[in-house]
Structure formats: C-alpha cells, structure tokens
Amino acid sequence: MSILVIAEHDNESLKSATLNTVTAALAIGADVSVLVAGSQCQSVAEAVAKISGVTTVLVADNAAYEHQLAENMLPLIVELAAGKTHLLAPATTSGKNIMPGVAALLDVAQISEIIRVESVDVFERPIYAGNAIAKVQSLDAVKVLTVRTTAFDEAAQEGSASIEVVASVCDAGKSRFVSEQVAESERPELTSAKIIISGGRGMGNGENFKILEAVADKLGAAVGASRAAVDAGFVSNDMQVGQTGKIVAPDLYIAVGISGAIQHLAGMKDSKVIVAINKDEEAPIFSIADYGLVADLFEAVPELTELL
Amino acid sequence: MKVLVTVKRVIDYNVKVRVKSDNSGVDLSNVKMAMNPFCEIAVEEAIRLKEAGIATEVVVVSLGVKACQEQLRTALALGADRAILVETEQELESLNVAKLLAKIIEEEQPGMVILGKQAIDTDNNQTGQMLAALTGMAQGTFASKIEVQGDKALVTREVDGGLQTIELSMPIIATTDLRLNEPRYASLPNIMKAKRKPLVVKTPEELGVSIKEHTKLIAVTPPPERKGGIKVANVAELVEKLKNEAKVI
Numbered sequence: 001m002s003i004l005v006i007a008e009h010d011n012e013s014l015k016s017a018t019l020n021t022v023t024a025a026l027a028i029g030a031d032v033s034v035l036v037a038g039s040q041c042q043s044v045a046e047a048v049a050k051i052s053g054v055t056t057v058l059v060a061d062n063a064a065y066e067h068q069l070a071e072n073m074l075p076l077i078v079e080l081a082a083g084k085t086h087l088l089a090p091a092t093t094s095g096k097n098i099m100p101g102v103a104a105l106l107d108v109a110q111i112s113e114i115i116r117v118e119s120v121d122v123f124e125r126p127i128y129a130g131n132a133i134a135k136v137q138s139l140d141a142v143k144v145l146t147v148r149t150t151a152f153d154e155a156a157q158e159g160s161a162s163i164e165v166v167a168s169v170c171d172a173g174k175s176r177f178v179s180e181q182v183a184e185s186e187r188p189e190l191t192s193a194k195i196i197i198s199g200g201r202g203m204g205n206g207e208n209f210k211i212l213e214a215v216a217d218k219l220g221a222a223v224g225a226s227r228a229a230v231d232a233g234f235v236s237n238d239m240q241v242g243q244t245g246k247i248v249a250p251d252l253y254i255a256v257g258i259s260g261a262i263q264h265l266a267g268m269k270d271s272k273v274i275v276a277i278n279k280d281e282e283a284p285i286f287s288i289a290d291y292g293l294v295a296d297l298f299e300a301v302p303e304l305t306e307l308l
Numbered sequence: 309m310k311v312l313v314t315v316k317r318v319i320d321y322n323v324k325v326r327v328k329s330d331n332s333g334v335d336l337s338n339v340k341m342a343m344n345p346f347c348e349i350a351v352e353e354a355i356r357l358k359e360a361g362i363a364t365e366v367v368v369v370s371l372g373v374k375a376c377q378e379q380l381r382t383a384l385a386l387g388a389d390r391a392i393l394v395e396t397e398q399e400l401e402s403l404n405v406a407k408l409l410a411k412i413i414e415e416e417q418p419g420m421v422i423l424g425k426q427a428i429d430t431d432n433n434q435t436g437q438m439l440a441a442l443t444g445m446a447q448g449t450f451a452s453k454i455e456v457q458g459d460k461a462l463v464t465r466e467v468d469g470g471l472q473t474i475e476l477s478m479p480i481i482a483t484t485d486l487r488l489n490e491p492r493y494a495s496l497p498n499i500m501k502a503k504r505k506p507l508v509v510k511t512p513e514e515l516g517v518s519i520k521e522h523t524k525l526i527a528v529t530p531p532p533e534r535k536g537g538i539k540v541a542n543v544a545e546l547v548e549k550l551k552n553e554a555k556v557i
C-alpha cells in the first residue's frame with residue numbers, strides 16, 4: 001500500500017479535516033504521504049510533518065497553487081499518483097472539486113464520502129441522504145476516495161515526517177482566482193465544533209439569529225442553519241447543515257425552529273446528543289431528538305441563555 | 309452560444325427510501341421519480357441565459373433507461389429546444405456518464421455545459437468535475453452565480469468558507485448549487501408544445517463508449533436507527549438533563 005493524502009489548508013494553517021483524512025488513510029495502510037500544494041505554505045508543511053503516522057510531506061509551493069484551482073491541481077496530483085495505490089482527500093468543497101477529475105484522468109472511479117474502511121478495497125458510504133449505506137468494492141488499481149471527516153477521529157500530532165520539495169509547476173492558464181467572501185467568525189468551525197446551535201425558518205429573520213449567538217457565546221458553540229434559513233437570506237451559505245451543505249456530528253446539536261426534513265437530518269443525525277426546540281409538537285425533528293422542548297423559540301432561547 | 313444541460317432521473321426528493329430486505333439495493337419499484345433538483349436548477353439557468361440573449365440553443369441530455377424521456381420532456385416544457393437520450397439498461401457509474409457526455413460534447417460543441425452539483429440518489433458529486441477533466445474545459449463547481457463576459461465567465465462558488473469567485477476561459481463546465489436560481493414550473497401549453505420538440509435516442513455503442521465497471525456494490529444496508537428521546541417540560545429541565553444526564557455542557 002502506498003497512500004497519498006491531499007492536505008486542506010489556507011496557505012497559513014492546516015485544516016483539521018486533513019487529520020481525519022489521515023486517520024482514514026492509516027486504516028488502509030501504513031505508508032502515508034501528504035501533499036501540501038499552495039503558495040508560501042511552509043508553515044502548513046511543518047504542521048503536516050507533525051501528524052502521527054505520516055512518513056513524507058510533499059510540498060509543491062508555487063503561486064499557481066495558491067487557491068488550489070482544479071485546473072492546476074489535477075496535473076500535479078496525477079503526476080504524484082504514479083506508484084500510489086490510494087489517493088485520499090477530505091470530502092470538503094475543495095476535495096470534492098479536485099478528486100473526481102483526478103480519478104477521471106487516471107481512468108478510475110472516485111468513491112465519495114467514505115465513512116468506513118473495511119479493507120484495502122472495500123469501503124462504506126452513505127447514499128440517498130444517509131437513508132442507506134452502500135458497501136462498495138473498488139475494482140480499480142488506484143483507489144480515489146473522499147473521506148467524510150465526521151466518521152474518523154483526528155490523527156494525533158506527535159510525529160516527525162520528512163519534508164520533500166516537489167518541483168513541477170502546472171499552470172493550465174484556464175482559470176483565475178478573482179475574489180473571496182469568507183465569513184469571519186470568532187466561533188469554532190461548524191465541521192469541527194463540539195457544540196452547534198442551528199436555526200431554521202422559524203427564526204423569522206437574520207437579526208433574530210442574535211439570540212442563537214448569545215447561546216453560542218456561552219457554550220463556545222458554532223452557529224448553523226437549515227437550507228430554508230439560508231435561502232431566505234437570514235444567514236450565509238457556509239452555515240447550511242444538511243445533505244447538500246455541511247455534514248456535522250458534534251457532541252451536542254441544538255436545532256431551533258427547524259422542522260427536521262430528511263435533507264437536514266442527513267447532515268446532523270450522527271450528532272451524539274440532539275436537542276430540538278420547536279413550537280409544533282408534531283415536527284419530525286422530535287423523532288430523532290434526545291431532548292425535545294415544545295415551546296416558542298423566542299421565549300425558550302433567551303431563557304436558555306440565562307440558565308447556562 | 310449553445311448550452312448543454314444534463315438531467316438525471318432520480319427518486320423524488322420527498323420519498324423516504326427503503327432498503328430492500330435482501331440488501332441488494334433500495335426499493336425503487338412504484339416510487340415517484342423526478343428530475344434531480346440540482347438539474348432543475350441547471351435547466352433554469354440555461355433558459356435564463358437564452359432569455360438574456362446569451363444562449364442561442366439549449367440542448368438537454370439524459371443517460372439511462374427509456375423512462376428518462378419523461379424528465380427530458382419536462383426540460384423541454386420548461387424551455388429547452390431539443391433533447392438527447394443516451395439509452396441503456398446498464399447502471400452507469402459517474403465516470404461512464406462523463407465519458408458518454410464527453411462524446412456528446414465533441415459532437416455538439418457547446419459553449420457551456422451545466423450539470424447539477426450532485427444527484428440526490430447517489431450523492432456522488434463527481435460527474436461535472438470528471439467531465440471537465442476529460443474534455444479539458446475549465447470548471448466552475450457549486451455555482452451560485454454565472455456571468456458570461458465575452459470569452460470569459462465569472463463563476464461564484466459556494467465553498468465551505470463562504471463564496472469564491474473565479475474567472476474561467478470559455479467553454480466551461482458549471483455545476484449548480486441551490487442558490488443559483490429558483491426554477492420555474494412548466495405551463496400546460498408548454499407541456500403540450502414539448503411533446504413535439506425533437507428528442508433523439510442514441511446508444512453508448514453509437515457513441516463508441518464501452519461501459520466499464522469500476523466498482524462493485526456489495527451490499528446496501530439501512531443506517532443505524534436513531535431512537536427518539538424524551539420531551540422536557542421546560543428550559544430548566546433541559547439544562548438539567550444536558551448537564552447531569554447527557555453531560556455535554
């Protein structure tokens with residue numbers, strides 16, 4: 001087995017999704033190297049070198065990789081894939097953007113969002129919004145996988161891998177980064193937060209999310225949302241939890257004014273403890289909540305903040 | 309500019325799927341099928357490009373069993389000009405779909421191809437990216453805005469951190485996210501008119517693509533069942549339970 005993991009980072013710091021992906025890689029085999037492709041990303045390479053179980057860090061440091069545009073990343077990864085048996089990336093928007101193209105150029109399938117490694121070529125993945133789990137066997141020589149990070153623990157960071165420089169530069173010249181609108185927040189990231197409080201259409205407007213933020217501040221929680229709340233413009237798209245948004249599995253998930261559509265449940269039903277606050281006692285969210293509170297959120301949530 | 313749009317026939321998003329008792333798959337007999345919601349958004353975007361005078365023709369493509377014609381007719385009723393069905397009884401993995409679509413692109417030479425970002429049955433989220441790699445076209449995935457400016461396109465993408473805007477050289481492949489637009493409904497007169505719009509049927513053999521099996525489905529099982537818990541009477545009880553019973557705060 002010879003495994004390559006594609007690191008996720010912003011050129012300054014490593015995203016924790018990479019740690020979960022390394023754990024999945026180590027469940028497949030022991031020879032794990034990690035590619036850090038970016039621009040002036042030395043600090044990321046150093047962080048990756050500390051991940052336990054990683055043998056080699058490959059660093060491709062060039063302006064062409066600053067934003068990890070698919071057109072430039074594909075030739076690089078395909079070149080580094082020579083001799084590899086498995087290529088893994090986290091199932092983030094970045095991993096999902098890049099890995100299918102890598103697979104296509106290698107003429108192999110990509111297996112999306114694995115949640116379990118059964119053997120070197122058998123993996124489990126959710127389908128139909130998590131309402132079924134498919135066990136699939138790869139028949140290809142190279143297995144290209146994306147990893148659902150919530151299904152694997154973070155790897156420890158007590159290692160000391162060697163760092164190697166990758167010289168090749170691929171600039172396809174077909175795409176250019178223009179701008180970015182990144183939601184700045186002091187709160188933890190949704191996908192790695194221990195506690196999440198999410199609001200749905202029941203919040204009424206964006207201003208009302210302030211009452212959720214007050215709870216979040218007390219608990220050190222992240223704030224999420226349903227699709228309905230994002231579509232209505234209450235909050236930004238990066239907060240959407242669900243089948244087609246972010247997949248989360250915190251220790252505690254508090255759903256406020258969310259009905260519990262299957263597409264929303266798909267993104268949070270693996271949370272350890274689920275709390276639902278909804279004024280409709282028939283809301284489907286109650287069927288999966290450990291603790292349900294039938295109440296008007298505008299009364300219950302401020303009271304919650306007070307009692308915490 | 310010609311715009312090519314893919315539409316996949318999938319289980320309706322409101323249907324709760326059931327895993328077959330022999331674990332061979334999910335039960336699709338007698339369930340309502342529909343156009344994948346992300347493909348509806350793709351069709352809508354193409355029609356808006358035509359209404360804005362940017363697209364001259366909208367061609368919709370589906371790959372799969374004969375019944376996919378229903379979804380193609382829906383797309384024609386929404387405003388697409390003509391349809392292509394690549395008919396096969398075989399299960400098509402994303403890579404095979406991408407290879408077949410690459411052949412269609414070779415024939416049709418579109419300026420833009422719009423796909424859904426993911427099909428809600430397999431949740432693969434792959435086909436558009438594979439197609440871009442195979443054709444060498446630039447890709448704008450998870451698009452919430454597409455602006456054509458001459459031989460370039462500005463695509464705003466929904467990424468984990470927020471929104472990212474990239475500039476791509478045409479022709480491009482775009483995949484749709486939820487906020488790109490709100491699809492319209494087809495009117496009755498348009499549904500009638502759609503019956504007369506051209507729909508051609510091709511086969512993978514005619515396109516010169518042999519369907520290769522890359523993965524084998526071993527079993528499909530239901531996910532672990534999550535049991536509902538209890539109702540608490542008030543906020544004080546909730547806080548008490550979270551502290552002392554669940555011990556999560």
Ligand SMILES: Cc1cc2nc3c(=O)[nH]c(=O)nc-3n(C[C@@H](O)[C@H](O)[C@H](O)COP(=O)(O)OP(=O)(O)OC[C@H]3O[C@@H](n4cnc5c(N)ncnc54)[C@H](O)[C@@H]3O)c2cc1C
Nearest residue numbers: 314315316370371399401402423424426427432433434435
């Ligand atoms: C229970 C189950 C069993 C399966 N068994 C097998 C099997 O035995 N063998 C096998 O080869 N595969 C099997 N599959 C996979 C096959 O059914 C899927 O179609 C395949 O994974 C393709 O996924 P996708 O391309 O739709 O995904 P995505 O990449 O998520 O699709 C993205 C977009 O691509 C476009 N698109 C994709 N496919 C089509 C299409 N056919 N027509 C038009 N547009 C399309 C659409 O715009 C769609 O929104 C199985 C899947 C399931 C759920």
Ligand SMILES: Cc1cc2nc3c(=O)[nH]c(=O)nc-3n(C[C@H](O)[C@H](O)[C@H](O)COP(=O)(O)OP(=O)(O)OC[C@H]3O[C@@H](n4cnc5c(N)ncnc54)[C@H](O)[C@@H]3O)c2cc1C
Nearest residue numbers: 200201202226227228242243244245257258259264279297
């Ligand atoms: C292709 C596709 C993909 C999708 N992807 C996602 C996804 O990723 N994530 C997602 O979340 N959804 C997704 N959806 C949408 C999903 O089907 C639902 O429409 C959505 O989750 C509903 O959001 P909601 O629960 O906030 O709104 P609603 O269903 O309208 O529920 C609002 C709830 O708030 C309660 N409420 C109202 N006022 C109060 C109050 N004062 N106090 C207490 N409770 C109150 C109501 O009782 C109700 O239960 C997707 C849909 C499709 C078709």
